Each structure stands twice: as C-alpha cells, then as structure tokens.
Amino acid sequence: MKSASGLIFKDGEFVKGSARLENGKLILSEESDPNADVFGLILPKTVNCHTHLGDGFIRIPEKSTVEELVAPPDGLKHRMLRNVKEQEQISSMKESITLVARTGTSHFIDFRESGLEGTRRLLMASLGTGVIPVILGRPDSDDVNEISAILNVADGIGMSAISDMEYEYLVNLSVHARSTEKVFSLHASEAKREDFQKILELKPDLLVHMVHASDDDMESCASAGIPVVICPGSNAYFGLKPPLRKMLDAGITVCLGSDNAMLSEPNMLEELRKLRTMFPITEITDREMLEILFINCRKVLNSLPGLGAANSNQPDFFVLEAPVDEPFLSIMGSETENIRMFDMGGIP
Numbered sequence: 001m002k003s004a005s006g007l008i009f010k011d012g013e014f015v016k017g018s019a020r021l022e023n024g025k026l027i028l029s030e031e032s033d034p035n036a037d038v039f040g041l042i043l044p045k046t047v048n049c050h051t052h053l054g055d056g057f058i059r060i061p062e063k064s065t066v067e068e069l070v071a072p073p074d075g076l077k078h079r080m081l082r083n084v085k086e087q088e089q090i091s092s093m094k095e096s097i098t099l100v101a102r103t104g105t106s107h108f109i110d111f112r113e114s115g116l117e118g119t120r121r122l123l124m125a126s127l128g129t130g131v132i133p134v135i136l137g138r139p140d141s142d143d144v145n146e147i148s149a150i151l152n153v154a155d156g157i158g159m160s161a162i163s164d165m166e167y168e169y170l171v172n173l174s175v176h177a178r179s180t181e182k183v184f185s186l187h188a189s190e191a192k193r194e195d196f197q198k199i200l201e202l203k204p205d206l207l208v209h210m211v212h213a214s215d216d217d218m219e220s221c222a223s224a225g226i227p228v229v230i231c232p233g234s235n236a237y238f239g240l241k242p243p244l245r246k247m248l249d250a251g252i253t254v255c256l257g258s259d260n261a262m263l264s265e266p267n268m269l270e271e272l273r274k275l276r277t278m279f280p281i282t283e284i285t286d287r288e289m290l291e292i293l294f295i296n297c298r299k300v301l302n303s304l305p306g307l308g309a310a311n312s313n314q315p316d317f318f319v320l321e322a323p324v325d326e327p328f329l330s331i332m333g334s335e336t337e338n339i340r341m342f343d344m345g346g347i348p
C-alpha cells in the first residue's frame with residue numbers, strides 16, 4: 001500500500017484526508033484521494049506501554065491469583081522463566097513482536113526479567129521486526145556490576161512491586177538508574193494497596209496498575225506528574241478493575257499496556273476493546289478512550305528519560321480498512337486482517 005484516503009486521527013479528532021508515500025516519507029493531506037490504494041481510517045501507530053513478552057511461551061491455568069502466577073520469586077511464571085530454553089523463548093518473543101508490528105504498534109515498553117541475559121534475548125528477538133523495544137531490565141542480584149551491565153544496554157529498570165522485595169534494594173536500583181539518566185519503573189497497588197509515599201520516594205518515571213490506589217494516592221501521583229499504565233486484559237483475568245474515571249479526574253496521564261504475553265496478546269486495539277468492556281460509555285467516553293490509546297501512550301513514551309532514538313513526536317500511521325461513518329465502532333470491530341501498513345520497503 002502506497003496511499004490511503006478516508007479519515008485521519010489527528011490532534012484528537014478525525015478529519016477528512018489522505019496519506020501518500022513519497023520518496024520514503026509519508027505525506028498527509030486534508031484532501032481526499034479517490035485513487036488511493038486503500039480506504040478507511042488512517043491512525044497513528046500506537047505505543048504499548050507495558051509488556052512482559054518474555055513469558056509468552058507459558059500456558060497458564062484457567063484461573064489463578066496474582067501471587068500464584070506472577071509474584072517473584074516462586075510464582076508459576078518465575079519458575080518457568082528459570083527453565084526455558086533460549087531458542088524457545090526468543091522464538092516466542094519474536095512471534096509476539098511480529099503481532100505488535102502487524103497490529104499497528106511502533107514501540108513497546110517491556111519489563112524484561114532474567115538479568116542481562118533476559119535483555120540480550122529480547123534484543124535478539126526484536127532484530128529485523130521494524131518495532132522498537134524499550135527494554136526495562138531486571139537484575140537477578142544486588143551485584144552492582146550486574147546492575148551496571150543491564151543499564152549499559154537496556155533503557156532502564158522495571159521491577160515487580162514494593163510488597164515483593166526488600167525496599168532498600170529498590171531504593172538502590174532507583175538511584176542507580178537515575179544516575180545513568182535511565183528509566184526506573186515498577187508495578188504499584190495491583191492486588192492490594194501499597195504505601196504510596198514509599199512508592200513516591202523511589203521517584204518512578206512510570207507506574208503500572210494502581211488498581212487499589214486510594215483517592216489520596218491518585219492525587220499525589222497526579223501532583224508528582226507520574227503517568228500510570230493500566231492493563232485491562234490482565235486486570236480482567238485476575239478479576240480486577242482500575243479506578244480509571246478517578247485517575248483521569250485526578251489529572252493522571254493514563255496510558256495502556258497489554259502486560260504479560262501469557263495472559264494477553266500484545267494487540268493494542270484488542271486492549272481498547274477490553275477497556276470498553278470494562279467501562280461503559282457513561283463512565284469513559286469514546287474520545288477519552290481514543291486519547292488514552294493514540295495520544296497518551298506516545299506522550300508517556302516521549303516523557304521517559306534517556307530514550308534517544310525511541311523518542312519521536314512524528315508517529316507513523318497505519319490504516320484500518322473499514323467504514324468511516326462511525327470511526328469508533330469501526331475501531332472496536334477491527335480485525336487484524338483489515339489492518340494495513342504503508343509499504344516502506346520490506347519493513348512492516
């Protein structure tokens with residue numbers, strides 16, 4: 001596909017227009033193009049703000065608690081991660097990243113467990129996919145050499161939660177990450193409320209979940225300017241529901257992630273559908289949902305320290321071949337086979 005025409009999602013609105021590749025650059029126009037290759041919605045590529053693609057090879061039981069499945073060090077996932085063969089894990093991550101590309105996402109922010117080796121495997125899996133991984137590694141020890149080695153190649157550190165580990169260890173990691181101007185991020189108040197003052201003292205760049213955050217926690221989070229990633233698919237599996245209305249009213253920049261690949265495919269349009277299932281239109285409007293996906297996720301990516309090439313205010317676009325009279329409904333009903341990419345010469 002070299003050209004598309006229909007509606008473009010631009011600055012939070014759908015406007016009539018078209019897009020055409022010229023000398024490898026995508027040119028947007030407010031004129032329709034009756035001769036375009038494809039007709040439909042021209043949408044900015046999305047950013048998946050929270051993944052754990054390393055666990056996509058795990059087949060999970062129908063119902064488990066957060067503790068049984070994902071709590072370190074002995075939740076099912078962590079036992080499986082210790083034993084997985086390198087090639088099996090890399091192939092499974094590559095399969096997930098191919099889906100990320102196929103469904104219109106340009107970057108994903110991954111919490112990559114398993115020390116330096118975990119980061120290396122994700123880099124291997126990402127090669128040639130056309131998608132940019134933002135890797136938040138996780139040391140296996142408190143060895144300062146291991147932490148430095150991870151920070152040398154990864155974009156920062158992504159940890160479990162203050163309830164899961166020694167607080168002083170998290171303080172050290174946060175100081176270390178900031179001294180190298182890299183990201184420090186962790187999960188917060190997922191299965192139960194955690195002490196938000198202690199979380200704030202870690203100076204996180206990004207928090208994940210906040211399902212059990214109190215009103216005061218949300219106020220403090222908004223005042224500190226810390227964005228929050230919510231993960232509807234993962235929350236739904238555990239029977240959880242984030243206080244999204246209150247988060248938005250408190251002024252938090254809320255973005256979206258697909259969380260563990262063993263629970264939820266890394267497909268952002270699917271996460272948007274799960275978000276709508278969780279929140280009726282009387283609680284969260286269509287426009288708010290589109291802003292979360294197409295505007296906030298990229299804003300959050302761009303706010304993270306030290307990302308260099310990953311930062312971009314010029315997102316690429318993809319096309320959803322679908323009727324344009326009710327764009328939100330078309331997005332809700334989208335099928336992966338109707339998602340089309342501009343042909344940039346082999347790279348998805």
Ligand SMILES: [Zn+2]
Pocket residue numbers: 050051052111187208259260
């Ligand atoms: Zn997570």
